[in-house]
Amino acid sequence: MSKTRTRSTFYWAMALMPRERRQAMFALYDLARALDDVADGEGSCEARRAGLDEWRREIDRLYAGAPTHALTQALLPVVRRFDLPRAEFEELTRGMEMDVDGPLVAPPRAALDLYCRRVAGTIGRLSLPIFGADGVAECEFALYLGRALQLVNILRDLNADAETGRLYVPLEYLQAAGIEPGSPRTVLAAPSFNQAAQRLVADAEEAFAAAHARLPDCNRRALWPALAMSAAYRALLHRLAKSALPMPTRQHVSRGAALCAALRAAIFARA
Numbered sequence: 001m002s003k004t005r006t007r008s009t010f011y012w013a014m015a016l017m018p019r020e021r022r023q024a025m026f027a028l029y030d031l032a033r034a035l036d037d038v039a040d041g042e043g044s045c046e047a048r049r050a051g052l053d054e055w056r057r058e059i060d061r062l063y064a065g066a067p068t069h070a071l072t073q074a075l076l077p078v079v080r081r082f083d084l085p086r087a088e089f090e091e092l093t094r095g096m097e098m099d100v101d102g103p104l105v106a107p108p109r110a111a112l113d114l115y116c117r118r119v120a121g122t123i124g125r126l127s128l129p130i131f132g133a134d135g136v137a138e139c140e141f142a143l144y145l146g147r148a149l150q151l152v153n154i155l156r157d158l159n160a161d162a163e164t165g166r167l168y169v170p171l172e173y174l175q176a177a178g179i180e181p182g183s184p185r186t187v188l189a190a191p192s193f194n195q196a197a198q199r200l201v202a203d204a205e206e207a208f209a210a211a212h213a214r215l216p217d218c219n220r221r222a223l224w225p226a227l228a229m230s231a232a233y234r235a236l237l238h239r240l241a242k243s244a245l246p247m248p249t250r251q252h253v254s255r256g257a258a259l260c261a262a263l264r265a266a267i268f269a270r271a
Helices: 003-007 011-015 019-039 043-064 070-082 086-101 108-133 136-156 157-164 171-176 184-188 193-213 225-243 257-269
Strands: none
Touching: 011 019, 011 225, 019 043, 019 070, 019 086, 019 108, 019 136, 019 257, 070 108, 086 108, 108 171, 108 225, 136 157, 136 193, 136 225, 157 184, 171 193, 171 257, 193 225
8 A cells, every 4th residue: 555545634534445445446546646746746837737638638548448557547447337427537637737827826716616626526526436325415515525625635735835836715815814915925924814714714614514414315324435534624624723824834634533533434324
């Protein structure tokens, strides 16, 4: 098992799944990580855009049944077995392109919403057939939860993103806090930045609440891995909400806490 996987907050939620579904989720996760690595790479915008274009062609080959990369070869039986929607892979690539073509710095709220849908909502939608629950209510749950998880990542990674020239806190939130757009580092140092960031905390809480409001109409038992992810990330969000943002060090969910969240979610889903 790769170190990248085992360090992921999602690891225990996936590791406790039945073998076929677990392997499917790891194959999906590995491809998403590969796309993210291209978007976050150190090459020029042109080189990274070319890298994403090649992955787009590889996804074409995947759905034609003739993938050439080890990651897509591993994903081929998953696509066939669970009938994963191709449009979501296309949207995921477009989301990565938003990072390449930007970088995103204080985007309008609508642009941030689109970004979250593309880079996180897609993973939620692609996961549903693997979980075994792909109805209307489950789709709504996945999109809200994907948004919530992505917002937590943004709040946790404020300093790391600033190092790469990115700042995902919406322009409207900065302006309401009296902060003029500028370099990410300058914005983070503004005395009232926490005020703007806490509005994003509220957005994340709202997204978690909206996701969980769909659960009565969902196949909750099938969604327990997603509920485990939700529990772990919601605990992290509460830690961020009580702090002055950005926090000086990157916050993590410990392996023990992630495992406990996964076990509690499994029990809750069967209640």
